[in-house]
Amino acid sequence: MKPTATRWAKSVALLAVVSILASCGLPRVGPNKREIYAGSVQKDGNAFVVSVDDHVTRAISVVPSFGFSDSFRHAAALGSDTIRAGDTLGLTVWENVDDGLLSNEGLNATVLEEVQVDGNGFVFVPYAGRIKAAGNTPEAIRRIITNKLADQTPDPQVQVRRLAGDGAAVSLMGAVGGQGVYPIERPTRTLSAMLARAGGVTIDPEVAQVRVLRGGQTGKIWFKDLYENPQMDIALRGGDRIVIEQDSRAFTALGATGQQARMKFEHQSLTAIEAIAQVGGLTPSASDPTGVFVMRDESASVANQVLGRNDLQGDQRMVYVLDLTQPNGIFIARDFTIRDGDTLYVTEAPFTQWNKVVAALTGSLTSITTADTAATALTGG
Structure with a gap:
Protein backbone atom coordinates (compact mmCIF):
# COMPACT_ATOMS: atom_id res chain seq x y z
CA MET A 1 0.00 0.00 0.00
CA LYS A 2 2.83 2.27 0.69
CA PRO A 3 3.96 2.44 -2.97
CA THR A 4 0.38 3.26 -4.00
CA ALA A 5 0.11 5.97 -1.40
CA THR A 6 3.45 7.34 -2.49
CA ARG A 7 2.32 7.51 -6.12
CA TRP A 8 -0.87 9.31 -5.10
CA ALA A 9 1.14 11.71 -3.01
CA LYS A 10 3.48 12.39 -5.89
CA SER A 11 0.54 13.04 -8.20
CA VAL A 12 -1.07 15.45 -5.75
CA ALA A 13 2.25 17.18 -5.22
CA LEU A 14 2.78 17.47 -8.95
CA LEU A 15 -0.67 19.02 -9.41
CA ALA A 16 0.10 21.38 -6.56
CA VAL A 17 3.31 22.49 -8.24
CA VAL A 18 1.43 22.99 -11.53
CA SER A 19 -1.23 25.06 -9.78
CA ILE A 20 1.37 27.16 -8.03
CA LEU A 21 3.23 27.83 -11.28
CA ALA A 22 0.03 28.66 -13.13
CA SER A 23 -1.07 31.10 -10.44
CA CYS A 24 2.35 32.73 -10.23
CA GLY A 25 1.87 34.33 -13.62
CA LEU A 26 3.98 32.60 -16.22
CA PRO A 27 5.27 34.76 -19.08
CA ARG A 28 2.62 35.44 -21.71
CA VAL A 29 1.87 37.97 -24.41
CA GLY A 30 -1.16 39.53 -22.70
CA PRO A 31 -4.64 38.82 -21.34
CA ASN A 32 -6.50 35.70 -22.30
CA PRO A 64 -13.53 58.99 -43.14
CA SER A 65 -12.94 60.17 -46.69
CA PHE A 66 -10.97 63.08 -48.08
CA GLY A 67 -12.14 65.66 -50.56
CA PHE A 68 -12.34 69.37 -51.28
CA SER A 69 -15.11 71.65 -50.06
CA ASP A 70 -17.45 73.47 -52.44
CA SER A 71 -15.34 76.62 -52.25
CA PHE A 72 -12.42 74.67 -53.70
CA ARG A 73 -14.40 72.65 -56.23
CA HIS A 74 -16.48 75.51 -57.59
CA ALA A 75 -13.59 77.94 -58.10
CA ALA A 76 -13.23 78.56 -61.83
CA ALA A 77 -9.89 78.12 -63.54
CA LEU A 78 -7.82 81.27 -63.75
CA GLY A 79 -7.81 82.82 -67.18
CA SER A 80 -4.28 82.84 -68.50
CA ASP A 81 -4.98 86.18 -70.26
CA THR A 82 -5.70 88.15 -67.09
CA ILE A 83 -2.66 90.13 -65.91
CA ARG A 84 -1.97 90.40 -62.18
CA ALA A 85 0.41 92.33 -59.99
CA GLY A 86 3.75 90.54 -60.05
CA ASP A 87 3.31 89.12 -63.56
CA THR A 88 6.02 89.59 -66.14
CA LEU A 89 5.28 90.84 -69.64
CA GLY A 90 7.23 90.71 -72.88
CA LEU A 91 6.70 93.65 -75.29
CA THR A 92 7.69 94.08 -78.94
CA VAL A 93 7.10 97.40 -80.72
CA TRP A 94 7.42 97.81 -84.49
CA GLU A 95 7.69 101.34 -85.94
CA ASN A 96 7.05 102.27 -89.54
CA VAL A 97 10.14 104.51 -89.79
CA ASP A 98 13.87 103.92 -90.03
CA ASP A 99 14.70 106.02 -86.98
CA GLY A 100 11.92 105.37 -84.47
CA LEU A 101 11.25 106.40 -80.92
CA LEU A 102 12.34 103.11 -79.43
CA SER A 103 14.29 101.29 -82.11
CA ASN A 104 17.93 101.82 -83.01
CA GLU A 105 18.96 103.18 -86.38
CA GLY A 106 18.50 100.58 -89.09
CA LEU A 107 16.06 98.55 -86.99
CA ASN A 108 12.31 98.97 -86.92
CA ALA A 109 11.52 96.66 -83.96
CA THR A 110 12.22 97.02 -80.26
CA VAL A 111 11.95 94.13 -77.82
CA LEU A 112 11.30 94.85 -74.14
CA GLU A 113 11.68 91.60 -72.23
CA GLU A 114 10.68 90.94 -68.61
CA VAL A 115 8.69 94.06 -67.91
CA GLN A 116 7.30 93.30 -64.44
CA VAL A 117 3.93 94.51 -63.24
CA ASP A 118 4.51 96.39 -59.98
CA GLY A 119 2.62 95.91 -56.74
CA ASN A 120 0.04 98.52 -57.76
CA GLY A 121 -0.60 96.79 -61.06
CA PHE A 122 1.29 99.22 -63.37
CA VAL A 123 4.08 98.87 -65.94
CA PHE A 124 6.24 101.60 -67.44
CA VAL A 125 6.73 101.71 -71.23
CA PRO A 126 9.05 104.35 -72.68
CA TYR A 127 7.14 107.15 -74.44
CA ALA A 128 3.84 105.51 -73.47
CA GLY A 129 4.27 106.19 -69.77
CA ARG A 130 2.82 104.37 -66.78
CA ILE A 131 0.08 101.96 -67.87
CA LYS A 132 -2.43 100.03 -65.80
CA ALA A 133 -1.79 96.35 -66.55
CA ALA A 134 -3.34 94.37 -63.68
CA GLY A 135 -6.88 93.32 -64.47
CA ASN A 136 -6.38 93.78 -68.21
CA THR A 137 -5.71 91.19 -70.88
CA PRO A 138 -2.62 91.32 -73.09
CA GLU A 139 -4.89 92.48 -75.93
CA ALA A 140 -6.23 95.39 -73.88
CA ILE A 141 -2.70 96.43 -72.88
CA ARG A 142 -1.65 96.23 -76.54
CA ARG A 143 -4.39 98.67 -77.52
CA ILE A 144 -3.47 101.08 -74.71
CA ILE A 145 0.21 101.16 -75.67
CA THR A 146 -0.62 101.47 -79.37
CA ASN A 147 -2.88 104.47 -78.74
CA LYS A 148 -0.26 106.17 -76.55
CA LEU A 149 2.49 105.73 -79.15
CA ALA A 150 0.33 106.56 -82.18
CA ASP A 151 0.70 110.32 -81.58
CA GLN A 152 4.50 110.03 -81.52
CA THR A 153 5.37 107.52 -84.24
CA PRO A 154 3.44 106.57 -87.37
CA ASP A 155 1.39 103.38 -87.34
CA PRO A 156 3.09 101.57 -84.40
CA GLN A 157 2.50 97.83 -84.10
CA VAL A 158 2.64 96.36 -80.57
CA GLN A 159 2.75 92.76 -79.32
CA VAL A 160 2.20 91.92 -75.61
CA ARG A 161 3.03 88.51 -74.16
CA ARG A 162 2.39 87.24 -70.66
CA LEU A 163 5.52 85.51 -69.37
CA ALA A 164 5.95 83.34 -66.31
CA GLY A 165 5.91 85.51 -63.22
CA ASP A 166 5.01 85.47 -59.56
CA GLY A 167 1.70 87.25 -59.91
CA ALA A 168 -0.15 83.92 -59.76
CA ALA A 169 2.14 81.28 -58.33
CA VAL A 170 1.82 78.32 -56.00
CA SER A 171 4.34 76.62 -53.73
CA LEU A 172 4.86 72.85 -53.69
CA MET A 173 6.39 71.13 -50.68
CA GLY A 174 6.87 67.66 -49.26
CA ALA A 175 7.24 64.41 -51.18
CA VAL A 176 7.10 65.94 -54.63
CA GLY A 177 9.58 65.55 -57.49
CA GLY A 178 10.57 69.21 -57.51
CA GLN A 179 9.79 71.41 -54.53
CA GLY A 180 9.55 75.10 -55.28
CA VAL A 181 7.39 77.99 -56.46
CA TYR A 182 5.62 77.52 -59.79
CA PRO A 183 3.61 80.07 -61.80
CA ILE A 184 0.07 79.26 -62.82
CA GLU A 185 0.24 79.15 -66.58
CA ARG A 186 -2.05 77.88 -69.30
CA PRO A 187 -0.95 74.21 -68.94
CA THR A 188 -0.87 74.28 -65.12
CA ARG A 189 -4.15 75.84 -64.06
CA THR A 190 -5.32 72.72 -62.17
CA LEU A 191 -3.91 70.80 -59.21
CA SER A 192 -3.22 67.60 -61.16
CA ALA A 193 -1.44 69.49 -63.94
CA MET A 194 0.71 71.41 -61.45
CA LEU A 195 1.73 68.18 -59.69
CA ALA A 196 2.71 66.70 -63.05
CA ARG A 197 4.71 69.85 -63.80
CA ALA A 198 6.59 69.42 -60.51
CA GLY A 199 7.54 65.83 -61.29
CA GLY A 200 4.79 63.95 -59.46
CA VAL A 201 5.14 62.37 -56.03
CA THR A 202 8.19 60.57 -54.69
CA ILE A 203 6.35 58.18 -52.35
CA ASP A 204 4.03 55.24 -52.96
CA PRO A 205 0.94 56.70 -54.69
CA GLU A 206 -1.23 54.32 -52.62
CA VAL A 207 -0.46 56.24 -49.42
CA ALA A 208 0.22 59.72 -50.83
CA GLN A 209 -2.05 62.55 -49.70
CA VAL A 210 -2.32 65.99 -51.30
CA ARG A 211 -3.14 68.89 -49.01
CA VAL A 212 -3.97 72.36 -50.37
CA LEU A 213 -3.87 75.42 -48.09
CA ARG A 214 -5.69 78.48 -49.42
CA GLY A 215 -6.02 81.41 -47.05
CA GLY A 216 -7.67 80.01 -43.94
CA GLN A 217 -9.03 76.93 -45.71
CA THR A 218 -7.52 73.48 -46.08
CA GLY A 219 -8.52 70.67 -48.42
CA LYS A 220 -7.08 67.17 -48.69
CA ILE A 221 -7.39 64.36 -51.20
CA TRP A 222 -5.73 61.04 -51.96
CA PHE A 223 -3.23 61.39 -54.79
CA LYS A 224 -4.63 58.24 -56.40
CA ASP A 225 -8.21 59.57 -56.22
CA LEU A 226 -7.14 62.81 -57.85
CA TYR A 227 -5.95 61.03 -60.98
CA GLU A 228 -8.58 58.30 -61.09
CA ASN A 229 -11.46 60.77 -60.70
CA PRO A 230 -10.92 63.90 -62.84
CA GLN A 231 -14.07 65.47 -61.39
CA MET A 232 -12.22 65.80 -58.07
CA ASP A 233 -9.57 68.06 -59.59
CA ILE A 234 -9.60 71.73 -58.61
CA ALA A 235 -8.47 75.00 -60.15
CA LEU A 236 -5.51 76.70 -58.48
CA ARG A 237 -5.26 80.21 -57.09
CA GLY A 238 -2.23 82.41 -56.59
CA GLY A 239 -0.73 81.84 -53.15
CA ASP A 240 -1.93 78.23 -52.83
CA ARG A 241 0.39 76.00 -50.82
CA ILE A 242 0.41 72.37 -51.91
CA VAL A 243 1.86 69.76 -49.56
CA ILE A 244 2.44 66.10 -50.50
CA GLU A 245 2.67 63.86 -47.45
CA GLN A 246 2.53 60.18 -46.61
CA ASP A 247 -0.49 58.68 -44.89
CA SER A 248 0.19 58.78 -41.13
CA ARG A 249 -2.55 56.35 -40.08
CA ALA A 250 -1.42 53.27 -38.16
CA PHE A 251 -2.66 50.39 -36.03
CA THR A 252 -0.93 48.46 -33.25
CA ALA A 253 -0.52 44.67 -33.38
CA LEU A 254 -0.02 42.77 -30.13
CA GLY A 255 -0.25 39.20 -28.89
CA ALA A 256 0.34 35.98 -30.79
CA THR A 257 1.05 37.54 -34.18
CA GLY A 258 4.06 37.31 -36.43
CA GLN A 259 5.10 40.83 -35.49
CA GLN A 260 4.20 43.02 -32.53
CA ALA A 261 4.58 46.62 -33.62
CA ARG A 262 2.89 49.82 -34.67
CA MET A 263 2.11 49.32 -38.35
CA LYS A 264 1.33 52.00 -40.90
CA PHE A 265 -1.50 51.53 -43.35
CA GLU A 266 -0.27 50.23 -46.70
CA HIS A 267 -3.48 51.13 -48.56
CA GLN A 268 -6.26 53.70 -48.39
CA LYS A 356 4.67 26.83 -20.55
CA VAL A 357 3.62 25.26 -17.24
CA VAL A 358 5.00 21.87 -18.23
CA ALA A 359 8.18 23.46 -19.59
CA ALA A 360 8.64 25.35 -16.36
CA LEU A 361 8.38 22.07 -14.43
CA THR A 362 10.38 19.80 -16.68
CA GLY A 363 12.48 21.99 -18.93
CA SER A 364 10.89 20.26 -21.95
CA LEU A 365 7.80 18.36 -22.97
CA THR A 366 9.75 15.14 -23.46
CA SER A 367 11.22 14.78 -19.97
CA ILE A 368 9.39 14.41 -16.67
CA THR A 369 12.37 13.48 -14.58
CA THR A 370 12.57 16.88 -12.92
CA ALA A 371 8.85 16.84 -12.11
CA ASP A 372 9.13 13.41 -10.56
CA THR A 373 12.10 14.50 -8.49
CA ALA A 374 10.20 17.59 -7.30
CA ALA A 375 7.17 15.49 -6.34
CA THR A 376 9.38 12.99 -4.48
CA ALA A 377 11.02 15.79 -2.57
CA LEU A 378 7.66 17.19 -1.54
CA THR A 379 6.34 13.83 -0.32
CA GLY A 380 9.55 12.81 1.30
CA GLY A 381 9.40 9.52 -0.66
Whole structure:
Protein backbone atom coordinates (compact mmCIF):
# COMPACT_ATOMS: atom_id res chain seq x y z
CA MET A 1 0.00 0.00 0.00
CA LYS A 2 2.83 2.27 0.69
CA PRO A 3 3.96 2.44 -2.97
CA THR A 4 0.38 3.26 -4.00
CA ALA A 5 0.11 5.97 -1.40
CA THR A 6 3.45 7.34 -2.49
CA ARG A 7 2.32 7.51 -6.12
CA TRP A 8 -0.87 9.31 -5.10
CA ALA A 9 1.14 11.71 -3.01
CA LYS A 10 3.48 12.39 -5.89
CA SER A 11 0.54 13.04 -8.20
CA VAL A 12 -1.07 15.45 -5.75
CA ALA A 13 2.25 17.18 -5.22
CA LEU A 14 2.78 17.47 -8.95
CA LEU A 15 -0.67 19.02 -9.41
CA ALA A 16 0.10 21.38 -6.56
CA VAL A 17 3.31 22.49 -8.24
CA VAL A 18 1.43 22.99 -11.53
CA SER A 19 -1.23 25.06 -9.78
CA ILE A 20 1.37 27.16 -8.03
CA LEU A 21 3.23 27.83 -11.28
CA ALA A 22 0.03 28.66 -13.13
CA SER A 23 -1.07 31.10 -10.44
CA CYS A 24 2.35 32.73 -10.23
CA GLY A 25 1.87 34.33 -13.62
CA LEU A 26 3.98 32.60 -16.22
CA PRO A 27 5.27 34.76 -19.08
CA ARG A 28 2.62 35.44 -21.71
CA VAL A 29 1.87 37.97 -24.41
CA GLY A 30 -1.16 39.53 -22.70
CA PRO A 31 -4.64 38.82 -21.34
CA ASN A 32 -6.50 35.70 -22.30
CA LYS A 33 -10.05 35.57 -23.62
CA ARG A 34 -11.57 35.04 -20.20
CA GLU A 35 -9.85 38.14 -18.82
CA ILE A 36 -10.93 40.29 -21.77
CA TYR A 37 -14.55 39.19 -21.44
CA ALA A 38 -14.33 39.91 -17.70
CA GLY A 39 -13.86 43.59 -18.58
CA SER A 40 -17.09 43.82 -20.55
CA VAL A 41 -19.96 46.12 -19.62
CA GLN A 42 -22.10 43.05 -19.11
CA LYS A 43 -19.75 42.09 -16.26
CA ASP A 44 -19.48 45.58 -14.76
CA GLY A 45 -16.47 46.50 -16.91
CA ASN A 46 -16.12 49.61 -19.08
CA ALA A 47 -15.91 48.14 -22.59
CA PHE A 48 -18.51 46.61 -24.89
CA VAL A 49 -17.36 43.20 -26.13
CA VAL A 50 -19.09 42.40 -29.43
CA SER A 51 -18.86 39.31 -31.60
CA VAL A 52 -18.49 40.45 -35.19
CA ASP A 53 -21.09 39.40 -37.75
CA ASP A 54 -22.37 40.86 -41.01
CA HIS A 55 -24.48 43.42 -39.16
CA VAL A 56 -21.44 44.71 -37.29
CA THR A 57 -19.24 44.92 -40.40
CA ARG A 58 -21.91 47.01 -42.13
CA ALA A 59 -22.34 49.30 -39.13
CA ILE A 60 -18.64 50.07 -38.79
CA SER A 61 -17.85 50.25 -42.51
CA VAL A 62 -17.97 54.05 -42.63
CA VAL A 63 -14.42 55.28 -43.24
CA PRO A 64 -13.53 58.99 -43.14
CA SER A 65 -12.94 60.17 -46.69
CA PHE A 66 -10.97 63.08 -48.08
CA GLY A 67 -12.14 65.66 -50.56
CA PHE A 68 -12.34 69.37 -51.28
CA SER A 69 -15.11 71.65 -50.06
CA ASP A 70 -17.45 73.47 -52.44
CA SER A 71 -15.34 76.62 -52.25
CA PHE A 72 -12.42 74.67 -53.70
CA ARG A 73 -14.40 72.65 -56.23
CA HIS A 74 -16.48 75.51 -57.59
CA ALA A 75 -13.59 77.94 -58.10
CA ALA A 76 -13.23 78.56 -61.83
CA ALA A 77 -9.89 78.12 -63.54
CA LEU A 78 -7.82 81.27 -63.75
CA GLY A 79 -7.81 82.82 -67.18
CA SER A 80 -4.28 82.84 -68.50
CA ASP A 81 -4.98 86.18 -70.26
CA THR A 82 -5.70 88.15 -67.09
CA ILE A 83 -2.66 90.13 -65.91
CA ARG A 84 -1.97 90.40 -62.18
CA ALA A 85 0.41 92.33 -59.99
CA GLY A 86 3.75 90.54 -60.05
CA ASP A 87 3.31 89.12 -63.56
CA THR A 88 6.02 89.59 -66.14
CA LEU A 89 5.28 90.84 -69.64
CA GLY A 90 7.23 90.71 -72.88
CA LEU A 91 6.70 93.65 -75.29
CA THR A 92 7.69 94.08 -78.94
CA VAL A 93 7.10 97.40 -80.72
CA TRP A 94 7.42 97.81 -84.49
CA GLU A 95 7.69 101.34 -85.94
CA ASN A 96 7.05 102.27 -89.54
CA VAL A 97 10.14 104.51 -89.79
CA ASP A 98 13.87 103.92 -90.03
CA ASP A 99 14.70 106.02 -86.98
CA GLY A 100 11.92 105.37 -84.47
CA LEU A 101 11.25 106.40 -80.92
CA LEU A 102 12.34 103.11 -79.43
CA SER A 103 14.29 101.29 -82.11
CA ASN A 104 17.93 101.82 -83.01
CA GLU A 105 18.96 103.18 -86.38
CA GLY A 106 18.50 100.58 -89.09
CA LEU A 107 16.06 98.55 -86.99
CA ASN A 108 12.31 98.97 -86.92
CA ALA A 109 11.52 96.66 -83.96
CA THR A 110 12.22 97.02 -80.26
CA VAL A 111 11.95 94.13 -77.82
CA LEU A 112 11.30 94.85 -74.14
CA GLU A 113 11.68 91.60 -72.23
CA GLU A 114 10.68 90.94 -68.61
CA VAL A 115 8.69 94.06 -67.91
CA GLN A 116 7.30 93.30 -64.44
CA VAL A 117 3.93 94.51 -63.24
CA ASP A 118 4.51 96.39 -59.98
CA GLY A 119 2.62 95.91 -56.74
CA ASN A 120 0.04 98.52 -57.76
CA GLY A 121 -0.60 96.79 -61.06
CA PHE A 122 1.29 99.22 -63.37
CA VAL A 123 4.08 98.87 -65.94
CA PHE A 124 6.24 101.60 -67.44
CA VAL A 125 6.73 101.71 -71.23
CA PRO A 126 9.05 104.35 -72.68
CA TYR A 127 7.14 107.15 -74.44
CA ALA A 128 3.84 105.51 -73.47
CA GLY A 129 4.27 106.19 -69.77
CA ARG A 130 2.82 104.37 -66.78
CA ILE A 131 0.08 101.96 -67.87
CA LYS A 132 -2.43 100.03 -65.80
CA ALA A 133 -1.79 96.35 -66.55
CA ALA A 134 -3.34 94.37 -63.68
CA GLY A 135 -6.88 93.32 -64.47
CA ASN A 136 -6.38 93.78 -68.21
CA THR A 137 -5.71 91.19 -70.88
CA PRO A 138 -2.62 91.32 -73.09
CA GLU A 139 -4.89 92.48 -75.93
CA ALA A 140 -6.23 95.39 -73.88
CA ILE A 141 -2.70 96.43 -72.88
CA ARG A 142 -1.65 96.23 -76.54
CA ARG A 143 -4.39 98.67 -77.52
CA ILE A 144 -3.47 101.08 -74.71
CA ILE A 145 0.21 101.16 -75.67
CA THR A 146 -0.62 101.47 -79.37
CA ASN A 147 -2.88 104.47 -78.74
CA LYS A 148 -0.26 106.17 -76.55
CA LEU A 149 2.49 105.73 -79.15
CA ALA A 150 0.33 106.56 -82.18
CA ASP A 151 0.70 110.32 -81.58
CA GLN A 152 4.50 110.03 -81.52
CA THR A 153 5.37 107.52 -84.24
CA PRO A 154 3.44 106.57 -87.37
CA ASP A 155 1.39 103.38 -87.34
CA PRO A 156 3.09 101.57 -84.40
CA GLN A 157 2.50 97.83 -84.10
CA VAL A 158 2.64 96.36 -80.57
CA GLN A 159 2.75 92.76 -79.32
CA VAL A 160 2.20 91.92 -75.61
CA ARG A 161 3.03 88.51 -74.16
CA ARG A 162 2.39 87.24 -70.66
CA LEU A 163 5.52 85.51 -69.37
CA ALA A 164 5.95 83.34 -66.31
CA GLY A 165 5.91 85.51 -63.22
CA ASP A 166 5.01 85.47 -59.56
CA GLY A 167 1.70 87.25 -59.91
CA ALA A 168 -0.15 83.92 -59.76
CA ALA A 169 2.14 81.28 -58.33
CA VAL A 170 1.82 78.32 -56.00
CA SER A 171 4.34 76.62 -53.73
CA LEU A 172 4.86 72.85 -53.69
CA MET A 173 6.39 71.13 -50.68
CA GLY A 174 6.87 67.66 -49.26
CA ALA A 175 7.24 64.41 -51.18
CA VAL A 176 7.10 65.94 -54.63
CA GLY A 177 9.58 65.55 -57.49
CA GLY A 178 10.57 69.21 -57.51
CA GLN A 179 9.79 71.41 -54.53
CA GLY A 180 9.55 75.10 -55.28
CA VAL A 181 7.39 77.99 -56.46
CA TYR A 182 5.62 77.52 -59.79
CA PRO A 183 3.61 80.07 -61.80
CA ILE A 184 0.07 79.26 -62.82
CA GLU A 185 0.24 79.15 -66.58
CA ARG A 186 -2.05 77.88 -69.30
CA PRO A 187 -0.95 74.21 -68.94
CA THR A 188 -0.87 74.28 -65.12
CA ARG A 189 -4.15 75.84 -64.06
CA THR A 190 -5.32 72.72 -62.17
CA LEU A 191 -3.91 70.80 -59.21
CA SER A 192 -3.22 67.60 -61.16
CA ALA A 193 -1.44 69.49 -63.94
CA MET A 194 0.71 71.41 -61.45
CA LEU A 195 1.73 68.18 -59.69
CA ALA A 196 2.71 66.70 -63.05
CA ARG A 197 4.71 69.85 -63.80
CA ALA A 198 6.59 69.42 -60.51
CA GLY A 199 7.54 65.83 -61.29
CA GLY A 200 4.79 63.95 -59.46
CA VAL A 201 5.14 62.37 -56.03
CA THR A 202 8.19 60.57 -54.69
CA ILE A 203 6.35 58.18 -52.35
CA ASP A 204 4.03 55.24 -52.96
CA PRO A 205 0.94 56.70 -54.69
CA GLU A 206 -1.23 54.32 -52.62
CA VAL A 207 -0.46 56.24 -49.42
CA ALA A 208 0.22 59.72 -50.83
CA GLN A 209 -2.05 62.55 -49.70
CA VAL A 210 -2.32 65.99 -51.30
CA ARG A 211 -3.14 68.89 -49.01
CA VAL A 212 -3.97 72.36 -50.37
CA LEU A 213 -3.87 75.42 -48.09
CA ARG A 214 -5.69 78.48 -49.42
CA GLY A 215 -6.02 81.41 -47.05
CA GLY A 216 -7.67 80.01 -43.94
CA GLN A 217 -9.03 76.93 -45.71
CA THR A 218 -7.52 73.48 -46.08
CA GLY A 219 -8.52 70.67 -48.42
CA LYS A 220 -7.08 67.17 -48.69
CA ILE A 221 -7.39 64.36 -51.20
CA TRP A 222 -5.73 61.04 -51.96
CA PHE A 223 -3.23 61.39 -54.79
CA LYS A 224 -4.63 58.24 -56.40
CA ASP A 225 -8.21 59.57 -56.22
CA LEU A 226 -7.14 62.81 -57.85
CA TYR A 227 -5.95 61.03 -60.98
CA GLU A 228 -8.58 58.30 -61.09
CA ASN A 229 -11.46 60.77 -60.70
CA PRO A 230 -10.92 63.90 -62.84
CA GLN A 231 -14.07 65.47 -61.39
CA MET A 232 -12.22 65.80 -58.07
CA ASP A 233 -9.57 68.06 -59.59
CA ILE A 234 -9.60 71.73 -58.61
CA ALA A 235 -8.47 75.00 -60.15
CA LEU A 236 -5.51 76.70 -58.48
CA ARG A 237 -5.26 80.21 -57.09
CA GLY A 238 -2.23 82.41 -56.59
CA GLY A 239 -0.73 81.84 -53.15
CA ASP A 240 -1.93 78.23 -52.83
CA ARG A 241 0.39 76.00 -50.82
CA ILE A 242 0.41 72.37 -51.91
CA VAL A 243 1.86 69.76 -49.56
CA ILE A 244 2.44 66.10 -50.50
CA GLU A 245 2.67 63.86 -47.45
CA GLN A 246 2.53 60.18 -46.61
CA ASP A 247 -0.49 58.68 -44.89
CA SER A 248 0.19 58.78 -41.13
CA ARG A 249 -2.55 56.35 -40.08
CA ALA A 250 -1.42 53.27 -38.16
CA PHE A 251 -2.66 50.39 -36.03
CA THR A 252 -0.93 48.46 -33.25
CA ALA A 253 -0.52 44.67 -33.38
CA LEU A 254 -0.02 42.77 -30.13
CA GLY A 255 -0.25 39.20 -28.89
CA ALA A 256 0.34 35.98 -30.79
CA THR A 257 1.05 37.54 -34.18
CA GLY A 258 4.06 37.31 -36.43
CA GLN A 259 5.10 40.83 -35.49
CA GLN A 260 4.20 43.02 -32.53
CA ALA A 261 4.58 46.62 -33.62
CA ARG A 262 2.89 49.82 -34.67
CA MET A 263 2.11 49.32 -38.35
CA LYS A 264 1.33 52.00 -40.90
CA PHE A 265 -1.50 51.53 -43.35
CA GLU A 266 -0.27 50.23 -46.70
CA HIS A 267 -3.48 51.13 -48.56
CA GLN A 268 -6.26 53.70 -48.39
CA SER A 269 -8.45 51.11 -46.67
CA LEU A 270 -7.40 48.17 -44.55
CA THR A 271 -9.39 45.14 -43.40
CA ALA A 272 -8.77 42.90 -40.41
CA ILE A 273 -7.57 40.03 -42.60
CA GLU A 274 -5.16 42.38 -44.40
CA ALA A 275 -3.89 43.74 -41.09
CA ILE A 276 -3.22 40.20 -39.84
CA ALA A 277 -1.35 39.41 -43.04
CA GLN A 278 0.61 42.66 -42.78
CA VAL A 279 2.05 41.63 -39.39
CA GLY A 280 3.01 38.17 -40.58
CA GLY A 281 -0.19 36.31 -39.77
CA LEU A 282 -1.04 34.42 -36.60
CA THR A 283 1.73 32.59 -34.78
CA PRO A 284 1.13 28.92 -35.77
CA SER A 285 2.45 27.45 -32.51
CA ALA A 286 0.81 29.87 -30.11
CA SER A 287 -2.21 31.80 -31.44
CA ASP A 288 -5.87 31.14 -30.81
CA PRO A 289 -7.84 31.82 -34.04
CA THR A 290 -11.03 32.14 -31.98
CA GLY A 291 -9.50 35.02 -30.02
CA VAL A 292 -8.76 37.80 -32.53
CA PHE A 293 -9.73 41.14 -30.97
CA VAL A 294 -9.90 44.65 -32.41
CA MET A 295 -10.09 47.40 -29.78
CA ARG A 296 -11.04 50.99 -30.50
CA ASP A 297 -12.86 54.06 -29.21
CA GLU A 298 -16.05 54.16 -31.29
CA SER A 299 -18.26 57.18 -31.83
CA ALA A 300 -21.64 57.11 -30.08
CA SER A 301 -23.54 57.00 -33.37
CA VAL A 302 -21.71 53.89 -34.56
CA ALA A 303 -21.76 52.24 -31.12
CA ASN A 304 -25.53 52.72 -30.87
CA GLN A 305 -25.99 51.18 -34.30
CA VAL A 306 -23.76 48.21 -33.50
CA LEU A 307 -25.44 47.53 -30.17
CA GLY A 308 -28.99 48.32 -31.29
CA ARG A 309 -29.32 51.16 -28.79
CA ASN A 310 -29.94 54.90 -28.88
CA ASP A 311 -28.94 56.03 -25.40
CA LEU A 312 -25.14 56.04 -25.61
CA GLN A 313 -23.37 59.38 -25.66
CA GLY A 314 -19.74 60.18 -26.35
CA ASP A 315 -17.04 57.80 -27.51
CA GLN A 316 -17.40 54.20 -26.35
CA ARG A 317 -14.73 51.59 -25.73
CA MET A 318 -15.48 48.71 -28.08
CA VAL A 319 -13.84 45.29 -28.25
CA TYR A 320 -14.71 43.46 -31.46
CA VAL A 321 -14.22 39.68 -31.44
CA LEU A 322 -13.35 37.81 -34.63
CA ASP A 323 -13.53 34.01 -34.70
CA LEU A 324 -11.59 32.81 -37.72
CA THR A 325 -12.69 29.21 -37.16
CA GLN A 326 -16.33 29.95 -37.98
CA PRO A 327 -17.57 28.89 -41.45
CA ASN A 328 -17.62 32.51 -42.64
CA GLY A 329 -15.03 33.81 -40.17
CA ILE A 330 -12.46 34.62 -42.84
CA PHE A 331 -15.08 36.47 -44.92
CA ILE A 332 -16.18 38.53 -41.92
CA ALA A 333 -12.55 39.40 -41.13
CA ARG A 334 -12.13 40.40 -44.77
CA ASP A 335 -15.11 42.76 -44.49
CA PHE A 336 -14.15 44.24 -41.10
CA THR A 337 -12.56 47.68 -41.55
CA ILE A 338 -9.50 48.64 -39.52
CA ARG A 339 -9.23 52.30 -38.54
CA ASP A 340 -6.49 54.64 -37.47
CA GLY A 341 -5.44 53.96 -33.87
CA ASP A 342 -6.95 50.46 -33.66
CA THR A 343 -5.30 47.79 -31.53
CA LEU A 344 -5.25 44.30 -33.05
CA TYR A 345 -4.72 41.70 -30.34
CA VAL A 346 -4.55 37.91 -30.73
CA THR A 347 -4.75 35.70 -27.64
CA GLU A 348 -2.62 32.66 -27.04
CA ALA A 349 -4.16 29.21 -27.36
CA PRO A 350 -4.86 27.49 -24.00
CA PHE A 351 -2.39 24.76 -24.97
CA THR A 352 0.37 27.38 -25.13
CA GLN A 353 -0.02 28.31 -21.49
CA TRP A 354 -0.18 24.66 -20.45
CA ASN A 355 2.95 24.05 -22.49
CA LYS A 356 4.67 26.83 -20.55
CA VAL A 357 3.62 25.26 -17.24
CA VAL A 358 5.00 21.87 -18.23
CA ALA A 359 8.18 23.46 -19.59
CA ALA A 360 8.64 25.35 -16.36
CA LEU A 361 8.38 22.07 -14.43
CA THR A 362 10.38 19.80 -16.68
CA GLY A 363 12.48 21.99 -18.93
CA SER A 364 10.89 20.26 -21.95
CA LEU A 365 7.80 18.36 -22.97
CA THR A 366 9.75 15.14 -23.46
CA SER A 367 11.22 14.78 -19.97
CA ILE A 368 9.39 14.41 -16.67
CA THR A 369 12.37 13.48 -14.58
CA THR A 370 12.57 16.88 -12.92
CA ALA A 371 8.85 16.84 -12.11
CA ASP A 372 9.13 13.41 -10.56
CA THR A 373 12.10 14.50 -8.49
CA ALA A 374 10.20 17.59 -7.30
CA ALA A 375 7.17 15.49 -6.34
CA THR A 376 9.38 12.99 -4.48
CA ALA A 377 11.02 15.79 -2.57
CA LEU A 378 7.66 17.19 -1.54
CA THR A 379 6.34 13.83 -0.32
CA GLY A 380 9.55 12.81 1.30
CA GLY A 381 9.40 9.52 -0.66
